[in-house]
Amino acid sequence: MSSTFDVFRSIQVDPANGVQVEDPATGEVIGVAPVDGVDDLNRAVEAARAAQPAFEALGHAERSKLLHAAADAIEANAEELAYILSREQGKPLDGPNARFEVGACGAWLRAAADTPLEPETILDDETGRATITYRALGVVGAIGPWNWPMMITVWQIAGSLRMGNTVVVKPSEYTRLSVLALIAVINTVLPKDVLNVVSGGRDVGAAMSSHPGFDKIMFTGSTATGKKIVESSAGNLPRLTMELGGNDPGIVLDDVDPKAIAEGLFWGAFINTGQTCAAMKRLYVPDSIYDEVVDALVEVAKAMPMGVGIEEGNVLGPLQNKAQFDIVDGLVKEAVKGGARVVLGGDPDYDAPGYFYPTTIVADIDPDNPLVVQEQFGPALPVIRYTDIDEAIAEANKLDFGLGSSVWSSDRDRALEVAARIVAGTTWINSHGGVDPRVPFGGVKSSGYGLEFGVEGLKAVARPHVING
Numbered sequence: 001m002s003s004t005f006d007v008f009r010s011i012q013v014d015p016a017n018g019v020q021v022e023d024p025a026t027g028e029v030i031g032v033a034p035v036d037g038v039d040d041l042n043r044a045v046e047a048a049r050a051a052q053p054a055f056e057a058l059g060h061a062e063r064s065k066l067l068h069a070a071a072d073a074i075e076a077n078a079e080e081l082a083y084i085l086s087r088e089q090g091k092p093l094d095g096p097n098a099r100f101e102v103g104a105c106g107a108w109l110r111a112a113a114d115t116p117l118e119p120e121t122i123l124d125d126e127t128g129r130a131t132i133t134y135r136a137l138g139v140v141g142a143i144g145p146w147n148w149p150m151m152i153t154v155w156q157i158a159g160s161l162r163m164g165n166t167v168v169v170k171p172s173e174y175t176r177l178s179v180l181a182l183i184a185v186i187n188t189v190l191p192k193d194v195l196n197v198v199s200g201g202r203d204v205g206a207a208m209s210s211h212p213g214f215d216k217i218m219f220t221g222s223t224a225t226g227k228k229i230v231e232s233s234a235g236n237l238p239r240l241t242m243e244l245g246g247n248d249p250g251i252v253l254d255d256v257d258p259k260a261i262a263e264g265l266f267w268g269a270f271i272n273t274g275q276t277c278a279a280m281k282r283l284y285v286p287d288s289i290y291d292e293v294v295d296a297l298v299e300v301a302k303a304m305p306m307g308v309g310i311e312e313g314n315v316l317g318p319l320q321n322k323a324q325f326d327i328v329d330g331l332v333k334e335a336v337k338g339g340a341r342v343v344l345g346g347d348p349d350y351d352a353p354g355y356f357y358p359t360t361i362v363a364d365i366d367p368d369n370p371l372v373v374q375e376q377f378g379p380a381l382p383v384i385r386y387t388d389i390d391e392a393i394a395e396a397n398k399l400d401f402g403l404g405s406s407v408w409s410s411d412r413d414r415a416l417e418v419a420a421r422i423v424a425g426t427t428w429i430n431s432h433g434g435v436d437p438r439v440p441f442g443g444v445k446s447s448g449y450g451l452e453f454g455v456e457g458l459k460a461v462a463r464p465h466v467i468n469g
């Protein structure tokens, strides 16, 4: 890692007090991250609690200015942040990856700053008057994953700060440097102790969910961890937003032009090398155009370079860690064992450096194969053949996940009819996974509950207060 980077230097610790961080593309040690414990968490919560009343008292206009200033600071350090992110997370600088993620951080901060949240008049007639206002909750805990570490941290903190909460962030143990760097940059403009970070492991995450100092926990991660947080938060009853795992279906209708949709399908499934909560993780294609869609997708996929993130031109990178590599590898092996046809990829070089798994497309797979029904979270897409749309919808809805989904058709009305029958937080038409800071996002079923972004996102980190009379 280049030592000319000031942000990077500021987050480095003595090797004796930290953990070595390796680049998942090369195995090279890129730095040493601090390892904080529960004592550090307690100190951070205390500091956040002490700073909260004054931060709330600043008011919306002043806090919005601070959020814009934070976005300016991120933009001024964008290249350095993208570099740190690429080297730690593995995602390339180019494509919808590291530079894109850093750009999204600024965009989400600005959107949270500019979204109005007015008091709502619920009733105002001869029978009575009632209004709802929204105020800060207090201290928000933000526990994040390793796939989009900077962007998801901003998703969790932008609305929280806008509403006058102070925050304690706990990054994933796999992506500490990225989040520490992001927060170091944001903290150049925020008042002291408003935004705190504890670079802890799973023990610190577990301590957060039962900690009496939190009024709200924003969690993004796996369903298994989300369930533990729900259980252990029962004593303190903080509010919870749970953005959990997904296994998003995409349904192609028989009226599409396969070549025209192939690139959209590709990025819907393979963005961030498949390590995306709301990526398309299973694709249902009608028998009548099955081969054309698979061929068109393979053509696009073959042209997308995968490699070391900081080498310009690559748009796909390695899996972030060995455990995730093993999950993807194991699921593709299960698919082969189950009689599926690997049309592209499926042949990792186990001796090469880094956790690269080739872009893999698997056809003619049993709809109950583990690669279909489990979340692969990597670059291996199963394409399932169907003959009847009712059957495809039933397959799409059969799993206990409900984050994203998509319908692909040249007839918008047909697409909308199918979309209405899918059980998911979001259904995209002719695209998959695109998020927008003005449009609420969240899951149903085991993909979690609560909404982020837009007015709904602000309300989720606020205390509603009804004035009746």
Ligand code: NAD
Binding pocket: 143, 144, 145, 146, 147, 148, 152, 170, 171, 172, 173, 200, 201, 202, 203, 204, 205, 206, 207, 208, 209, 220, 221, 222, 223, 224, 225, 226, 228, 229, 242, 243, 244, 245, 246, 276, 277, 278, 375, 377, 403, 443, 447, 448
């Ligand atoms: P994970 O659940 O293993 O870890 C997430 C975070 O939880 C980490 O910071 C970890 O340290 C912490 N943690 C671990 N044990 C804890 C505990 N007992 N209590 C509190 N915190 C604890 O998830 P991951 O592997 O980092 O992320 C991948 C998963 O996240 C995938 O399932 C993916 O679909 C999901 N995800 C969901 C969204 C969404 O918006 N719905 C976004 C990104 C990722």
